[in-house]
Amino acid sequence: MTREPERARETAIATWLAVCFGLLYLLFGHASFSGSDEVAVFDTTEALWTNFSLAIPAGPHVYPGRHSNLYGHFAVGQSIIGLPFYALGETLSENLPDSARRVLASWAPLGTGPRSKGSGRVEIFATQLYPPIASGVLIGVFYAFARALGSRRSSALWASVLLGSTTYVALLSTFYLRHVTEALLILGSFFALHRHSRTGSWKSLVFASALASGLVLVRIPALLALPGLAGYGLWAVLEARGRRRGPARWIAAAAIGIPAALALGLHLLLNVARWGTWVASPMLSQAAHFDTPLYVGLWGFLLSPGASVFTYTPLLALLPWTLPEFWRNSRAECVAVIAMAVSFLLVCASFQVWSGLWSAPGPRYLYVLTPLLMLPLGPWLDRVRTRRTFRIAVVGLGLLGAFVCWTLVLVSWPALVQTMGYHDYPQPMDFVFVPELHPLIGAFSLISDGRLDGWLWHLARGWPGRAANPGLAATVFFAWLAIAGVALSMLIRAIRRAPSAS
Numbered sequence: 001m002t003r004e005p006e007r008a009r010e011t012a013i014a015t016w017l018a019v020c021f022g023l024l025y026l027l028f029g030h031a032s033f034s035g036s037d038e039v040a041v042f043d044t045t046e047a048l049w050t051n052f053s054l055a056i057p058a059g060p061h062v063y064p065g066r067h068s069n070l071y072g073h074f075a076v077g078q079s080i081i082g083l084p085f086y087a088l089g090e091t092l093s094e095n096l097p098d099s100a101r102r103v104l105a106s107w108a109p110l111g112t113g114p115r116s117k118g119s120g121r122v123e124i125f126a127t128q129l130y131p132p133i134a135s136g137v138l139i140g141v142f143y144a145f146a147r148a149l150g151s152r153r154s155s156a157l158w159a160s161v162l163l164g165s166t167t168y169v170a171l172l173s174t175f176y177l178r179h180v181t182e183a184l185l186i187l188g189s190f191f192a193l194h195r196h197s198r199t200g201s202w203k204s205l206v207f208a209s210a211l212a213s214g215l216v217l218v219r220i221p222a223l224l225a226l227p228g229l230a231g232y233g234l235w236a237v238l239e240a241r242g243r244r245r246g247p248a249r250w251i252a253a254a255a256i257g258i259p260a261a262l263a264l265g266l267h268l269l270l271n272v273a274r275w276g277t278w279v280a281s282p283m284l285s286q287a288a289h290f291d292t293p294l295y296v297g298l299w300g301f302l303l304s305p306g307a308s309v310f311t312y313t314p315l316l317a318l319l320p321w322t323l324p325e326f327w328r329n330s331r332a333e334c335v336a337v338i339a340m341a342v343s344f345l346l347v348c349a350s351f352q353v354w355s356g357l358w359s360a361p362g363p364r365y366l367y368v369l370t371p372l373l374m375l376p377l378g379p380w381l382d383r384v385r386t387r388r389t390f391r392i393a394v395v396g397l398g399l400l401g402a403f404v405c406w407t408l409v410l411v412s413w414p415a416l417v418q419t420m421g422y423h424d425y426p427q428p429m430d431f432v433f434v435p436e437l438h439p440l441i442g443a444f445s446l447i448s449d450g451r452l453d454g455w456l457w458h459l460a461r462g463w464p465g466r467a468a469n470p471g472l473a474a475t476v477f478f479a480w481l482a483i484a485g486v487a488l489s490m491l492i493r494a495i496r497r498a499p500s501a502s
Contacts, residue, residue, distance in 0.1 A: 009498045010147055014140040016491035017157075021164045022136025023484045025173035027477075028406075029132055031104070031125045031455035034413045035359035036060035038176040040072040042127055044079035045086050054274055063282040071274040073282040075267070077218035078178045082127050089126030096122070102466055103459065125455070127176060134180045135173035138187065139164040142371050145191040148198075149330050151378030153498060155385065159378040162394070166401035167313040168362055168370045171408055175360050179367040182222040185211045186340070187371050189229055194333065197236035200245025205255035208233065213263035217270075220283055224347055225368070228339035235332045289352035297349025299433075301363050306432030306439060307355050312362040312404060313370050314397040315377065321390075325383060326376030337372050344369055355429050358417060361408050361439045407443050412453035416442040 033039050036059065043056040054076065055069035056062060065071045072079075093101055104125045139160050146156035163169055172179060192208035195201065212229050215222040233256070240246035247255070268278050275281045300307045310317055327334045348354055348365040356364040384390040408416075417423065420442040425431040446452070450461075456476060462468035 006499065009494065010144065012494040013153075013157075013491065013498060014144040016487060016494050017143050017160060018136040018140030019487045020136070020484065020491055021139045022133045023480065023487055024164075025132030025135050025170070026129070027456065027480055027484075028174055028409050029128055029455055030174050030412070030453055031128050031458075032120075033124065033128075033176060035175075037074070037178075037359045041074055041079050041176065041178065042082065042086075042124065044072050044074070044076055045082040045127065046123070048076075048079060049083055049086050049090070054270070065274045066276045074178070075217055075219055075283070076270055077214060078181050080217075081181065082130060085127045085130050086123050088129075089121070089123030092126065093122040103469075103472070128174075131176055131180055132173050134184060135164075135169060138169065138180060138184050138371060141184065141187055141191060142374070145187065145194070146375065146378040148191065148194055149333065149375065149379065152382050153495070155378045155381035157495070158381055159374060162315060162377065162398050163371060163374045166315060166398040166405070167374065168309070168367060168405065170402070171312060171362060171405040172360060172364065172367055174409055177359060177364065178219045179364055182215065182219045183368040183371055185214050185218060186222065186225045186229070186368055190232065190333075190336065190372075193229070193233050193236040196246075197239040197332075198243075200240035200243065200247065202247040202251050202255045205237075205247075205252060206259060209256045210259040210263070213260040216263055216267045221348075221365070222368070224343045225340045227343060228336045231339060232332060232336035239332075286351075290347075290350045291352055292350050292354050294346070294350050297351070297354040298345070300354060301345060301349055301366060304433045305435045306361075306437065307363050309363050309366055309369065312401070313374075314401045314404075315394070316370075316373055317397060318377070318380070318393065319373060321384075322376035322380040325380040329379050333375070337375060340372060341369050353429070355432055357422075357429060357432075361413055361416070404440065407447070408439060410452050410454065411443045411446040412451070415446055415451060415453065419445055 033042065040056070040059060040061040043059070044054060047053050047056050053069075054071055055067075056072055058070055061073050062070045063073055092104065096104075101122055104122045105120045142163055143156050143160040146159055147153065151159065189208045189211035192204045192211065196204035196208065208229075212226065212233075215225065237246060237252055246252065271281055272278060302308055302310070305311060323334065323338075326337075344366055351365070354365070356362075381394075416439055420431075420437055420439070422431050422437070425437075431437040456473055459476070460468060460470045460473035
C-alpha cells in the first residue's frame with residue numbers, strides 16, 4: 001500500500017471523528033453566554049461586522065482607548081473567527097419568520113449580569129456554534145497527531161474518544177471562550193513541526209509558524225507555549241536536515257519568519273488602533289498582578305476539589321505511567337510537552353486570579369494542557385491494553401471524568417454560582433478549596449429542581465414569552481440523531497477501510 005492512500009484514509013478517520021464529536025457537543029449547546037469574557041469577544045465581532053470598527057459598548061473588560069472610544073482588552077483573533085458565524089446569525093434573523101427567530105433566540109435562566117445581554121439573539125445562537133465545531137476539530141487533530149507519533153490506530157482512537165468524552169475538553173465545548181482556539185493553534189503547530197521533522201516539508205514549517213504566531217492574535221497568555229514550541233521547532237529543523245530532507249536554510253528561515261512577522265505586525269497595528277501605543281495595553285498591564293503565592297496556585301491547580309486539573313480530567317492521574325513510555329518512544333515531543341506544561345502551570349499559578357473564575361468551572365487557564373498531556377496515553381495504551389488492571393484504571397478514571405464534566409455541561413454555570421453563593425464567600429476564590437462547595441453539589445441541586453440549561457431543553461420546556469414545544473424539540477433531536485448516525489457510520493466505514501495492521 002502506498003503512503004498517500006494510507007494518509008488519505010487516516011485523514012478521513014480524523015475528519016469523521018471531528019464531525020462526530022462536533023455533533024455531540026452541538027447537542028448540548030446552550031445558545032447563550034455564561035460570562036463577561038464571552039460577551040466582550042462577541043461585542044467586538046458585532047462591531048467589526050456592523051461598523052467595521054473595534055469600538056464596543058461599556059462593560060466588563062472594556063477600557064477607554066483612542067478617539068475616546070471603548071475597546072475590549074482581549075486580542076481580536078477569535079472575534080475575527082466569529083465573523084462568519086455572526087453573519088449566519090444575522091442572515092437568519094433577517095430572513096426567518098418571527099416564530100422561528102424566537103425559537104433560535106433562547107432564553108437565559110438569569111436576567112442580570114453579563115448573561116442578560118448574552119442571550120435572546122439569533123446572532124448569539126449562531127456564534128455559539130463555534131465552540132462545539134472547534135472542539136470537534138481539536139479531537140480530530142489529536143487523533144492525527146497520536147497516529148503520527150506511532151500509536152496503533154485502536155490506541156489512538158481510544159485516546160481520542162477518551163479526550164473528547166471524559167476530560168475538560170468536553171466541559172468547555174459549550175463555552176465561547178478563547179481556550180479552545182488557543183489549544184487548536186498550539187496542538188496544530190506542534191503537529192506540523194513533528195511532520196516537518198519527518199518529511200522536511202517547508203509547507204509544514206509555514207503552517208507551524210502561522211499557527212504558533214496566531215497565538216498573539218487570539219490570546220496573549222498563550223504565548224507561554226512559544227519557548228517549548230520554539231525549542232521543539234529547532235530540533236525538528238535539525239532532525240529534518242539530518243535526514244537530508246530539510247529545505248535550504250534561507251527557505252526554512254523565510255517559512256518561519258514571514259508568518260511570524262505578519263502576525264506580529266498585525267498585532268502591533270491593532271494595538272495602535274485601539275490604545276494608541278505599539279506595545280502597552282490594558283491586557284499587558286495585568287503583568288502587575290502576579291502576586292499570588294506560588295504554593296497557593298499550585299495547590300489549587302493540582303489538589304483543590306474545585307479547581308484541580310485532576311478533578312476535571314482524572315485520566316491525568318496516569319501521567320506517572322504514561323510519561324515514561326512517551327519519553328522512551330518520543331523523547332523530543334515529551335520534553336516539549338513538559339516544557340509547555342511547566343510554563344503554563346508556574347506562571348498561571350502566580351496570577352492574582354489564577355482560578356480563571358468566573359467565566360467557567362475548572363482550571364480554564366490550563367485547558368490547553370489537557371490535549372497535550374493526553375498525547376502520551378496512546379503509546380502507553382499500545383503497551384498495556386492487554387493488562388486487566390490498567391484497563392480497569394483507564395475505564396474507571398474515564399467514567400469519573402465523564403461524570404464530572406457532563407454533569408456540569410447540563411447546567412448553567414451562572415445559575416450554579418448563584419445557587420452555591422460563591423460570590424458571598426468571605427474569602428474570594430477560596431471556596432474552590434472547600435469540598436462542601438464543589439460545583440458538582442450545585443449541579444445536583446439544579447438538576448433535581450429541573451433547572452437544566454441547554455437550547456434543546458429550553459425549547460422543550462419553554463421560557464418566558466415562549467410556550468413549551470416538546471414536539472419541535474423531539475423533531476430536532478431525531479434529525480440530529482439521523483445526522484449523527486450517518487457521521488458515525490462514515491467514521492466506522494473509514495476505520496474499516498484502513499489497513500488493519502496499523
